[in-house]
Amino acid sequence: MSIEVKNLTKFFGDQAAVNDVSFEIKKGEIVGFLGPNGAGKSTTMKMIAGYFPASSGTIEVCGRKVDIDQMETRLKIGYLPESNPLYLDMYVKEYLHFVASIYKVKNPSQRVAEMIESVGLQVEQKKKIGALSKGYKQRVGLAQAIIHDPEVLILDEPTSGLDPNQLVEIRNLITEIGKRKTVMLSTHIMQEVEAICDRVIIINKGKIVANNQTEKLDENAAKQTIYVELELKLNAKDLQSIQGISNVKPVGEGWLLEGDADIDLRKLFSQKAQKEGWLILTLKLEKKSLETVFKELTNR
Numbered sequence: 001m002s003i004e005v006k007n008l009t010k011f012f013g014d015q016a017a018v019n020d021v022s023f024e025i026k027k028g029e030i031v032g033f034l035g036p037n038g039a040g041k042s043t044t045m046k047m048i049a050g051y052f053p054a055s056s057g058t059i060e061v062c063g064r065k066v067d068i069d070q071m072e073t074r075l076k077i078g079y080l081p082e083s084n085p086l087y088l089d090m091y092v093k094e095y096l097h098f099v100a101s102i103y104k105v106k107n108p109s110q111r112v113a114e115m116i117e118s119v120g121l122q123v124e125q126k127k128k129i130g131a132l133s134k135g136y137k138q139r140v141g142l143a144q145a146i147i148h149d150p151e152v153l154i155l156d157e158p159t160s161g162l163d164p165n166q167l168v169e170i171r172n173l174i175t176e177i178g179k180r181k182t183v184m185l186s187t188h189i190m191q192e193v194e195a196i197c198d199r200v201i202i203i204n205k206g207k208i209v210a211n212n213q214t215e216k217l218d219e220n221a222a223k224q225t226i227y228v229e230l231e232l233k234l235n236a237k238d239l240q241s242i243q244g245i246s247n248v249k250p251v252g253e254g255w256l257l258e259g260d261a262d263i264d265l266r267k268l269f270s271q272k273a274q275k276e277g278w279l280i281l282t283l284k285l286e287k288k289s290l291e292t293v294f295k296e297l298t299n300r
Contacts, residue, residue, distance in 0.1 A: 001060070002027045002152050002182035003048060008057035010043055017043045019206035021057070025199075027151075030178040032197035032214070033186045036298050040206040041186045042082060045154050048184070049079040062151050075103070078145035082157040082186075086140060088130030092121055095129060096143055103148035115143040119173060135166030142173060146181070153177060156186045171196060190291045200290070204298045218288040222296040224261045228269060229254035229282035244268045254282060 003025040010018040018040040025031050035041045046052045048059055050066050050073060059066040061073045087095055096115055100108040116125050119139040124132055129140055138158060145153060158174065159167045167189070174183065175196045187193060193200060193214065200217050202210040210220040223246075236248045239255055244265060247258040259265045266283060273280050 001025070002029070002062055003184065004058075004060040005044075005048070006058045008044065008047065008059060009055045010040075010047060010052065011055045016206050018047070018203075021203065021206070021208055023201055023208060023211055025182055025184060027182055028178075029198050030174075030183040030185065030196055032193035032200045033184055033203070034188075034193065034200060034294060035203040039203045039298070041203060042156055044203065045079075045156050045184065045186060046081075049077055049154050050074055051079075075148060076151045078148070078150035078153045078181075080138075080141045080145045080153075080155045080158055082160065084137060084141040086129045086137060086144075089128060091128055092116070092125045092132070092140055095140065096147060099144045100147050105148055111147060115147050119143045120169070133166070134161050135163070135169065138162065138166070138170055139173070142170075142177070146177065151181060153181050153183045155183065157188070158185065159187060159189060159192060167192075190289070190294065194290050202294060202297055209297045210293070214290070217290060217293050219261075220297060221261050221288050221293045223258050224263070224265055225256055225258045225286040225288065226265045226269065227251065227254055227256055227282065227284050227286050228280065230273070231279035231281055234278075242268060242272050256286065 001024050006022050008018055008021040009016060021044060033041055033045065043052065047054050048061065048066065050070055053067060062076045064073045066073045090098065093112060093116065096112045097108055100111055105111050116122055119142050121136065121139050121143065124136050129137060132140065142158070155174065159170050162170060171192055174185065177183065178196065185197065197214050199213050200210065201208060210217060212220055239245060239248045239257060244259045244263045245257050249256040257265060257269065266285060269283065
């Protein structure tokens with residue numbers, strides 16, 4: 001297991017920023033770590049990276065406890081914080097050599113050259129970091145995070161503030177890195193998560209509210225929606241009378257029926273249709289978007 005978090009809690013004064021959080025991330029997974037502002041995302045990632053001590057609970061990275069084997073675990077982690085703190089007066093190549101020296105990287109010149117090529121900094125390598133665009137600064141941040149060839153990469157809002165072209169470039173870069181490493185990624189861009197993440201963990205008010213594969217996350221939704229088409233024409237009142245249906249919406253030739261997720265609406269509707277003699281032309285479960293599921297889980 002690359003990351004193993006058990007009963008993790010972090011207090012700032014009397015406030016629990018993270019409250020009894022547990023999850024695992026397997027080797028080679030790209031996991032999206034989502035939540036509204038103030039939910040505890042950055043605090044959790046900083047504790048995993050060893051920047052914050054936990055109030056209670058345990059964190060293991062590649063089998064090593066972060067609070068005990070601090071130097072060993074930091075060598076196994078590449079961390080890009082949301083603020084991406086860089087030395088703006090240093091040149092790109094100079095800065096990467098500096099980071100390589102901190103990690104005591106073997107053959108630093110070769111490794112720096114490899115990083116510059118892999119993150120697409122060839123044209124910008126002789127510029128000062130302060131003169132770079134936001135997109136290229138993010139590339140420098142990614143390069144410093146992986147220059148020591150860590151097994152785990154923790155990225156906190158790596159595409160924040162980028163224009164659409166830069167966003168696609170950084171997203172492709174993360175996908176490529178994810179083929180070789182375990183990646184934990186925090187972002188507010190749902191399309192990004194759907195495009196590159198194998199699994200999603202959602203945290204809200206310091207607690208985990210969902211942990212599932214990206215394509216199965218709608219199973220965690222608070223509501224369930226089905227689409228139905230019938231041979232005869234019914235009105236909304238006929239459908240709202242069905243037990244378990246809380247909302248009815250006409251769509252095209254059919255209806256969207258919504259109810260609690262713990263009830264099988266398809267079964268309920270089929271039973272009602274059989275009793276009333278309705279001929280069903282279409283009956284299917286509607287898959288919810290990640291954005292919809294996120295809103296339901298974090299607004300409860």
